[in-house]
Amino acid sequence: MLANNHPVCLSQNEKDKRLRSSILISWDEFTYVIDCGPDFRQQMLREQVQSIDGVLFTHEHSDHTAGIDDLRPYCFQMGEVPVYLDQLTLQSLKQRFQYIFETKNRYPGAPKIQINLVDTIAFSLQNERVLPIKAMHGSLPITCFRFENFAYLTDVKTIDSSEKEKLKNLDVLIVNALRIEEHPTHFNLEEALRFVNEINPKKTYFTHISHKFGLHDVIQKNLPKNVFIAFDGLKIEV
Template structure:
């Protein structure tokens, strides 16, 4: 049994957006309140944290996640990475660098933004994070076999993953067929559905996301990483039966 937690289901701005007075941002429906994207996978006692937004500390406190054994970074955009400093505590508790799954492309950016976490630093005689480079081949971490799914989001390389009957497709607007097929037929799919509008430069539109879900044919899919154009109940009306908008804090056993 794998526990999947949708800690944060908002796009890069979060919902409500600052300074916006649209109906969704007015929060007449609390289900529209969304922090920035992160997820937690728990398999027996092993905890894998996927992405590290500004709100990660609050997210993990709310979900009562007791510890983290490894991290997985999809890409180094701020909404996925700006809260990485809080992983110092995961490293302190273990008294060793935290294994950190990351593509080489993402590492190039990440290490420039938070050098003290990856290299020698003024706090500890060791780094906080130990990069484990992933490409397209499966990687083993304790009792978890993690299958990377590589795709793009504008010019940015994104490393999503499949673990057993769960797959995540994070921020996306292009993917090779062989990589997409890795997520086929899962029981639970989480997918970044960021914008309604067609022709966004770095994200698939809502309709394109629905086409991908149809192709992958999961038992159930949850939309995540949604911006303020997604009203929970309005979105729900437009979704097929096996697809739902996720909400912050949602916990599912697969």
């Protein structure tokens, strides 16, 4: 966090240097990103991502969408970049990034976006079935995603039992755990652990972590078996 002298912010451990949450998913020759926040450019440079096939958005908040302008280099490669999002997120992006969605008098260098609306129905990305999972981020509906036996959930505070049913038999669950103290719109550690016990995946990784969660190595020592703290640049094979 800017202008903050918390020990996590001052830590020299690379696992404590946390950019905004996002994930890149690859299979066969395909590559998709879930969320592109303000650190999207830095993340793509760090991982040397030469091409992507599209972006899935969980919700409208800036820490998950503000990097949309940095899709430009990928647009130069492929033309329109497919994005997958719900109607609420699309409305917000059209207001905040009007120049991207203009149909007349477009700025020539603006990113080109191919809109694909997502609701609760499974859809296909290339040869992969993707199942949307609906949850609540406080009072804001959000979309999380399941690929086969892997699921990515972020910014969750509550989730209906019918949506939890979609999370059975997971090999890997990634879910938010913002901090130790309770928060009005995010799982804290206690809530995240309770959720993990209920879903019972083989492995869980906590993401969307604030500095108030604490130092990576300290937290990891106190977590249950098969529950891990995610860190920037982590690679998981499923």
